[in-house]
Amino acid sequence: IPALTLDQDMRWDLVDHIASATGQVALLDAETARDATDRGARRALAIRAGLPDAVSKRAMWDRIQSDRQTSLELLKAGIGAFHRTDQEGVLAPYAQSYLDALPRMVERSMEFAMAFTEGMFPRYHDDAAFLTRLNEELTRSALPPALVRILKERRDDLTRFMKIRL
Numbered sequence: 715i716p717a718l719t720l721d722q723d724m725r726w727d728l729v730d731h732i733a734s735a736t737g738q739v740a741l742l743d744a745e746t747a748r749d750a751t752d753r754g755a756r757r758a759l760a761i762r763a764g765l766p767d768a769v770s771k772r773a774m775w776d777r778i779q780s781d782r783q784t785s786l787e788l789l790k791a792g793i794g795a796f797h798r799t800d801q802e803g804v805l806a807p808y809a810q811s812y813l814d815a816l817p818r819m820v821e822r823s824m825e826f827a828m829a830f831t832e833g834m835f836p837r838y839h840d841d842a843a844f845l846t847r848l849n850e851e852l853t854r855s856a857l858p859p860a861l862v863r864i865l866k867e868r869r870d871d872l873t874r875f876m877k878i879r880l
Contacts, residue, residue: 734798761795763796766801796833797837827858
């Protein structure tokens, strides 16, 4: 559109929509090179976390779990964008893995564990078996109280989500 001037936020929004709809990363790579700011790095990582394919999800899952060099603020961008409502199929394998990973996240730091617990919770995972296991984990959990509180809140959100979908 000739009269339209795109600011950087609008550019990132467009790249996000295109990448999440198509899985194409060429525009993402170009915009990442164009915007070398910290904000640009966070947006790029968030978009990569939201890509709709299994390979991208696995790469981001592994990075979030093992990357100790990247700042927490940058990792939070990926954590916050990992789950998308239209990607339930590609996200399903991470529900049980999420519960398995929680104790290891506490070993990193409490701040990281809280960000992981909140952001990586499989909030669109409509599966009674996951909910059953989550309840079992909460019953016998040795997790810190702050994480238990987050898990209970997310569990309540998931329960409402599952009822609405019926």
